[in-house]
Amino acid sequence: MTKAELIDSFAKRSELSRPKAEELVNGLFDDIVLALKNGDKVNISGFGTFSVSQRKGRIGRNPKTGEAIEIAPSRAAKFKAGKTLKDSLS
Numbered sequence: 001m002t003k004a005e006l007i008d009s010f011a012k013r014s015e016l017s018r019p020k021a022e023e024l025v026n027g028l029f030d031d032i033v034l035a036l037k038n039g040d041k042v043n044i045s046g047f048g049t050f051s052v053s054q055r056k057g058r059i060g061r062n063p064k065t066g067e068a069i070e071i072a073p074s075r076a077a078k079f080k081a082g083k084t085l086k087d088s089l090s
Contacts, residue, residue, distance in 0.1 A: 036077055046084035053078045 001009075003025070011021035032050055035042050042050040057073040 044082070046082055048082045048085055049080045051078050051080070052076070 007018065007022045007025050010016070010025060011018045014021065016024070032042050036050060036052050039052060044050075053076045055074045055076060058071050060069050060071045061067070062069055
């Protein structure tokens with residue numbers, strides 16, 4: 001499902017106009033991103049938890065040349081599915 005399909009489905013289910021549904025979906029995504037940027041976890045009961053993972057810097061290799069390169073520390077988003085979501089997929 002793409003973002004556009006999600007918006008269309010949300011608009012149809014909630015009987016909202018597509019632009020209003022798009023505004024709401026974008027607002028939800030923006031709030032999740034903002035919370036993650038601030039280092040907070042986002043827990044949506046029955047669905048799952050979004051969090052930020054810290055990755056340490058390390059030495060890697062350029063696969064083409066074999067040369068050692070330094071990979072900088074970084075942050076990455078993680079998602080852990082909740083029990084209800086896991087059970088619904090079984």
